[in-house]
């Protein structure tokens with residue numbers, strides 16, 4: 001399989017390894033969006049969250065608090081973002097991964113949340129919930 005993250009896990013492509021266990025591999029994101037920017041990936045290949053097994057999800061997410069605290073201790077950030085892009089528009093490597101992004105004052109990283117609360121009526125929330133509940137049953 002021609003997957004750059006699988007090659008990194010297998011050691012065929014060098015990486016700056018942060019952490020490794022039987023199921024999980026973590027390494028510095030070469031882009032270093034912020035100082036300490038780290039990727040956590042399952043060793044088993046999954047394209048995205050949509051085909052990630054629950055077992056791999058447990059393994060990958062269970063290491064998030066530990067590595068977040070390590071980054072906090074190492075770089076003293078003002079906070080930290082945890083991001084995972086799945087399919088369009090932002091996923092650039094089709095091997096599931098979680099970004100840990102320590103945040104700093106004036107770090108110029110922009111991730112803006114949008115609040116549309118004023119645009120929604122009770123009926124809109126009920127419609128959304130109905131769609132989710134129907135999908136759960138299917």
Ligand SMILES: [Zn+2]
Nearest residue numbers: 003006045095
């Ligand atoms: Zn892969």
